Each structure stands twice: as C-alpha cells, then as structure tokens.
Amino acid sequence: MYIKGRYIVSACALLFFQQALASAMDCTKAASAVEKAICADKPLYELDAQMGAAYRKLMKAAPVQAEVKKAQRQWLKERDQCVEDVTCLKQRYQDRLQVLHAEWIEAVAYKPDDIDKQVMKDLQQRVREMSKENPEFALERALDSLTVDETGTSFSAELDGDEQPLFPTTIPKDVTQDEWKALLASGIKGAAESGQTSYTLMDLDGDGQRDLIVETYAGGTGMFHYTETWRRADGRFIRRTAEIAPQTSNDSVLFYTNDRGANQAVYLIGTRGKIYFAYRNGSYGEDQVYLLNPLKINRQVPTVSVHYGYQLTVPHTQYIEDSDKAYELEPPLQKTLVKAVTGLNANAGMTGQQRKPLCPIPQSAKDIEEYYGYGASYYAIEPVADFPVIIGDDCYIARLINWFGSYDKTNGLFAKLTMRKPEAEDQERGYSVNGRRHITQVSTSIGKAEGGAETL
Template identity: 65%
Template sequence: MYIKGRYIVSACALLFFQQAQASGMDCTKAVSVVENAICADKSLYELDVQMGSAYRKLMKATPQAQAELKSAQRQWLKVRDECVDNVSCLNQRYQDRLQMLNVQWIEAVAYKPDDTDKQVMKELQQRIRDMSKGHPEFALERALGSLTTEKGKTSFSGDPNDDPTEDHTLFPKRIPKGVTPDEWKALNASGLDADAEHGQANYTLIDLDGDGQRDLIVSTYTGGTGLFSFYETLRRDGERFTRRLATYDPEASAGSSLFFTNDRGANQSAGWIKSHARMYLAYRDSFYGVDRVYLLNPLKINSQVPTVTVQYDYQLTVPRTQYKEDNKTRYKLEPALLKSLTKALIQSKAGQPQQPSQQKGPLCPIPASGPGDDDYYSYGAGYYVIEPVTDMRVIIGNECFIARLNNWFGSYSEKDGLYAQLTLRKPGSGDPERSYSVNGRRHVTQVSTSIGKAEGGAETF
C-alpha cells in the first residue's frame, strides 16, 4: 500500500498542557520583580508552566544526569532574572531554554537504530541493486513492493459531519466491519474525536510491534495550499490506544504525527514494509535524480533514521509531438527547432543531475544596452509547485534564448517516465515565453545508505 503525499496539535498535546497548568508558578507567593512580571502576563505564565513540564519530563528521562540538569537550570534562572520586568526579554529567555530542553529530551528518548535496523537497511540497499539489473527504472518500487505487507489490516473512515459547512469527519458511532468488540471498546476509550476535528480522518488497525495486538494509524487530510495529509500512530496498550510521546514546541504546532505528505510542491509517499519480523514505515521523499527512503520506527520518536538513497541519471528527449496550452491541441515541432532543443539539453548535461553546474557567465551575450545584466544570467524566479533542474542556453536560428528545465520533483510513471518542461524566453524582450514538454527515462546510478536526520514530512522532531 502506498499513500501519495503544519503539524497538528493532538489531543495528547492539549491534555499534556492542561495537566501542566495545574503545577505552574504559585502567583500568590510571587515576591521578586521577575516573578510578578511573569504572573502579570498570561503568555509568560503559560511559558513558565510549559518550562516546568519540560524540565520534569527531561529529569524523568535522564535520571543519570539529574544533578547536571539541576545545575544548568539554576544557572538559566539567574540569566532569566537579568531581564527584570522586560516582557520581551523574558519571553526570549523562555523560548530559548524550552528549545534547548526539547532538544535534550529528544536525544534522551528517541529510538536508537540497532543492528537489526542496520541490517534491514543494508539488505534493502542490496535488493535495490539486484532489482536494478533487470528493472533499471523501477528497482526501488519493486524492492519495496517485495517487502510490503498488509496482513491483518482493517481500515475504516470517519462518519460524515452533520454540519455541511464543516469538512471534517466524526469518529464513527457504530462499530466498523472487521473491528473486534474488544478493539472497539479500546478505540472509544482513546479520545479520538480530536483527530477528526482537524479534517477528513481515516483509521487503520494493524499490528505494528508484533505483540499480537493491532495498533492504530490515524490519517487526516487537512488540505491547505500544500494539500497536506498527516499520519499518527497509536500503540494498543491494554484497554486503550496510546499516542507516541509529543515534545514541546514553542510555536504550539507540533503534535505526535509520525509523518505527513505534501501533494503540491513535493513528491512524497509512504508504505508499510516488514523485514526481520519488524514493521517499518518506508517514507519516500523524491526529487529530480534522487529518491530518499527513511525507515521509520512506527511507534517511537525517530531522530537518527536508517536511510537508503537511490540516485538516477536520465535519458532526456524532446517529443516531436507537442501539446498547446489547452493540453488538447497537438502539433509537431519543426525539425530545426527539435534539433536545437535537443542539442541544448545534451550540452546542459541535465540528464546527469549529480554533476554540479559549471555555468558562471551570462547564458546569452549581453548587448551594449539592455534591461540589465541579471536578465542574461538565469531564467528568473521559480514557482514552488515545480522543481527547477537547470538553466541553459538555446540557440534557435541566429537568436539566443534562455531556457529552464523544470520537473515535478522526480514524479515518474511507467507510461511517460519523467515528465518535465522546457521553458524559453528571449532576454531583453517582452515576447511571451515558449514551453515544450520533455520526457526522460531513468536508470539507477548509485544506491547508498546512511543514518541521520530525516527530511521532508518525516522530519517531525
């Protein structure tokens, strides 16, 4: 199963905050100027509450370092008190300290990849290499597909909202097909209504940790400019499902999502694979010439992540048959124009994306008078929903054009391969730009492994 692709404040994070408020500073005992300033400002008081909670969490997670942590906190209080009653200064001191405590907490509780995880990563690397010998275009897809598992999975959707003005769904009122009575009882005890309030929610039960009990995946489509979807995992823990630990975020925007996908301005997907009796979320973040697959532990906080990187070269071609802007009307390129476009692509080495660009000077000769030098060095500003590959010079007849090759973050299909677009403009001219479609067939050039921070929608901490 592969799912194409702001963080959400989870019910867990809200509960965590409410519990923390019960143990904030006792303002009836405020004595110093600093304490009175904090008690007089709601936002500062809330930061103080969150500070206390973050500090206690870190103390609990690092029993061997409690003395050092206490010393560091006392030193920070001295630095904080230097702000006296300056609200802006106090706010910054709290934000900085909270961020530091959060980083330390993540380091303390994040999952550390073990030898089995490293072996799974290396075996996936070798599997891709082996697949590339017979299937150079889709070696990664075939390797992941050979490990994909949906055994014992049950999925169901949220109920439609009674209010037609709201686009979020409601947690189901009746037990869905395939859900056991015991699971239904645990689901209802887990406070899942809050997830549905953020968008259109779907639910999947599947055993993620091999303990014989099915865990829960909640996917929520929130839309927005990036057409975002967020995915959270909850472990079956006795009579309820419990969320992964959520860290403090000074912007109050981080919940406990395992990952998210962006369907506009990115090329991301994810699927569940199983190897050595372990489940992994294979999160794929793609760009022109590269796929990165992060093997996420589904029920832990992921900081250092086993990663497989696949690099590609492309054989780029300009189709003789092109389509006008309406995408319906076809026309054929003149042979001389086709030759010019093809030659420019070859000379640019755009099909070898791992090679750094050598272009330093102007792409087209700069006339004695004109709109300015900048107009001749690059195509210009880009647009976030497409990925610029490279700028190049195209000579058509006796005229010099500046072109840019764009693609959609390495999106690839069996029928068309890579779909890209070559856009041309005449520097120093007000003539409309020209656009031509470009196709490419890829093949694997390198498969490497590493362990480090995840990026894209898997970078949730």
C-alpha cells in the first residue's frame, strides 16, 4: 500500500474530572495562605484537583518515580511563592499540568525495541546497496522492495447532504459479520470534519485479526490527507490514542501528508515480522524516513536520513512561465547562471541569515535591507539559498527555490532561480534549474518525528 501525499467532551472525560475532584485537597485542613487561597476559589480548587490526579497518573507510568517526586516538590516551592495571588497560582497550575501531561504521554508511548532498531539499520544498508546501482532513486527502490503486497478490504464513507462523511449503514463487501459488529460497536467517524473518508481492514500487528485504517481527505491550503488507525480487540476497535484521549476524540492522527507546501509520502512496509508506516518527509538535500508503529503512540521513532548532493544546471532552453512558449538563453548568460548555482547546498547562503550584504550598498540606498536577502517566499515552495549574481556591471540578488526536494526521472530536481536588483522597480527574472542528485550519506537516529508524522 502506498499513500501520497478537537476535542469532544465525553463521558470518559467527565468521569476523569469527577475522579480528579475526589482527590482534591481537604479544605477543612487548609493552613497556609496558599491553601486557603486555593480553597476560596472554585476554578483554582478544580485545578488543584486535576493536578493531584495528573500527578498520581504520571507516578504510575513513570519509569523513575524519584525524579517525578523531586520535580513536583520543586514546583510546590515555586507555587507557594504566589502566596494569595490567584492569577499567579492559576498560571503555575496550568503550566505544571501541561508538563505533567507531556511527561505522561512520553511515559506511556511506545519504546522502539531491538527489532525496530534492526529494521532501521536494515533499511539504511539497503539504501546504501541500491545507491551503487541507482544513486538517484535508491531510497524509493529500497522502500518499494519492502512494501507489503496485501491491500486489505477497503470501503468508503457515505456523504450526507452537507458533504459530511458518515460511516456506512450497510455491511460493505468482504467485511465479515464479526468485523461489522465490532465496527458498529466502536463509534467510528472520519479523521476530519469533512472530506472524502475511506476505511481499510488489515492486520497491522500480526495477531490474526484485522485492524482499521481510516484515511480522510480534508483539502485546505495544503490539500491534506489524514490517516489514523484503530486496533481490533475484545469485540470492537480501539482508537490508537484512546489511552491518552477520549475514544470519541478526533485527535488521533498517526500522520498526514501535505500535497502543496511539502513533499511527503507514506509506504506501508513489512519486514522482520512487523509492519510499519514508513513516512518520508522530503526537503532540498535530504529525505527523512520515520518508521512509525501503526498502532502505538510514537514519540521516539527509528529514523533513516538520506542526504543528497546535486549537480545543478540551467537549461539553455527556457520556457515563459504559465506558457509553452520557449526561448534560448544567450551563452554568456547561461554560463554565468550555471556558475552561480554550481555547488549550492542547503547550508550555503541560507535565506534571511546573511550578516553581510549580498550586493554593494550604494550611498543613495533608501532601504539597505534590500541588499541582504531576497525577501519573503510563498508557502508552497522551499527557499534554498540567497546569493549574488553579477551580470556585467549589475549585481542581482538571487534565490534558488524548489518544491521540497521533489524529484522525477525526466527532470531530476526541478528548481527555479529568481533574481532581482535591489530597490529596482523592474520585474524579477526567473530561470528554470534542473539537477541530478546522488546520495552523500545515509544515517540513522531515534528521536521525535517531524513533518506531519505523529502530531500529538
């Protein structure tokens, strides 16, 4: 399988709140000014109750309880400095609750095991081996070679009159009666409030029961696709993040792909008896591949990083933007442009970070900032570098942009060189740039995923 590119208050949340109040401080024993201030303010008292519940929950999950106790004692000292200042106390509680919640998620999140680490190393080695035969598409070939053949059973949501996705009302083809009963018992909805939603039944953990993948197209500026997963257990499907949020919450996205303003793709791969969503997040000069456990909370993620170098060129034949009309560059100009882009990488001349002007600043300059960088960029493109281009007696500030490392067999890297003269009213110049890539390094690490992977 290859995929390209709110919170709702529930009975569970109400039960948690009631349990939290049950663990609040006994105000009949309030002695200090801080304790009395807490007991005299209902919202503050409720925050104290939530604090007690959150602290006990973290203590049960934390691998090292002593560290949690030490941090809590330090926080109590900081809280007591507020004395009777209710605003100060509320802020202290809110900040600490956020910390406790984040630490609890870290404590209950999945920890990569030895197999996960070996799979990461296997992928690294496979990319290296394939780069010897095909240095341009070694990563794609390595992931394709691991892609699972099984497609599962898929069916689509039904749309109501307002184009809202509704779970089907009749059993879809190839869904068993047992699966259908479990689906109906689970209260499953789409991963977004609107858009096309599809469902796929597939065994993601090798227990012999098919789990559920929910994919939703939500559109928007980035043409977003969201994917969440539900694990089959005990006659129903359990949302992947049910342990940390109500079953009815929509905050359960495993990953999303942004089809405008990013270069992202997902491969469902299987190896060493496990299945992973291999989430690729691309940019100029680098692909990050995160090996996501499909049914767990992923915080420390095995990651394979592929770094590229490019041989850039400016084609002699150029096309007028939004047109099929072509023109030929004068040889001296083409030579100058090719020289300017040769050797550019993601660490040279980064946009907006120049300490020195790119073009000489004349005495008559009215806006010296014009000489330090190209300026703002459009969200759907990735700026690579700002640098000067000298043509005759004129100095232009140039920027190389691309579409987050998007690459194809025909053009390789498709990029663009835009140039302008500082403080000039002339329209900017634009030239197409192509590049062929080769792998310079393949490395591994374990850490937090970026892009649209694991958005908790």
